[in-house]
Amino acid sequence: MLHEIQYTTDESLFQYLTKGDEKAFDVLFLKYYPSLCAYARQFVEYDDGQEIVQDVMVWLWENREMHTFEISPKSYLFKAVKNRCLTLISRNEIKQRIVNTLYDDQQLRYEDPDFYIVEELSRKIEEALQRLPNSYREAFEMNRFQHLTYGEIASQLNVSSKTVDYRIQQALKLLRVDLRDYLPILLAII
Missing domain, CATH: 1.10.1740.10 (RNA polymerase sigma factor, region 2, helix turn helix motif)
Known part of the structure; x- marks a missing residue:
């Protein structure tokens, strides 16, 4: 209380x-x-x-x-x-x-049309790279994606620099053929 x-x-x-x-x-x-x-x-x-x-x-x-x-x-x-x-x-x-x-x-x-084009192009490039013979793809990726010189690639793969040059040139030829329909798009985006 x-x-x-x-x-x-x-x-x-x-x-x-x-x-x-x-x-x-x-x-x-x-x-x-x-x-x-x-x-x-x-x-x-x-x-x-x-x-x-x-x-x-x-x-x-x-x-x-x-x-x-x-x-x-x-x-x-x-x-x-x-x-x-x-x-x-x-x-x-x-x-x-x-x-x-x-x-x-x-x-x-997502509304940008280039977004979808770039996505499609990236997918096509990846698919084309996967279709290359392993030796071509390996040399190409080491040169373009890892930025290694022909000499560095040659020493890692135990091949001559001429062989590396040949493999990369062949990879480029095959990629040009495989991606010929997409080259105008690629040039427009770049």
Whole structure:
């Protein structure tokens, strides 16, 4: 009964709260939780509002010794909830802008006809390379993709530089024949 009399005003609740009185915190929580959730609902979804109110109340309890209120405790709680709601809204807007930017970039990429041409051409080149005899393909890839000289390739493959030259020339001839329909497209893109 004595505690109930002591908790009649918000100021007394907050005084006991700052001293670590758990009962005062429980009374404060039960008193304001529903109205703070309803207030938060004006700004954010119900679930987000509940989470924000719970965060504010937990923060209030964990930092109870540091509180000196320049405004009424009730006003403090509502202001804290509003500020956290606005912070959440701001974060969500930033996330949405990032998502929109990424989506727009992807849309532009896929709407660009060159994207599909390059994809198709890359696939055709890979298929043509796979059809080359292994010795031609190996020499060609070492030269064009690994940027090795004929001499470096020759020493790795234990063949002469002339053999490397011949294999690369033969690979180029076969690729020209295999990709003849795509050469105009390749030249247009480059």
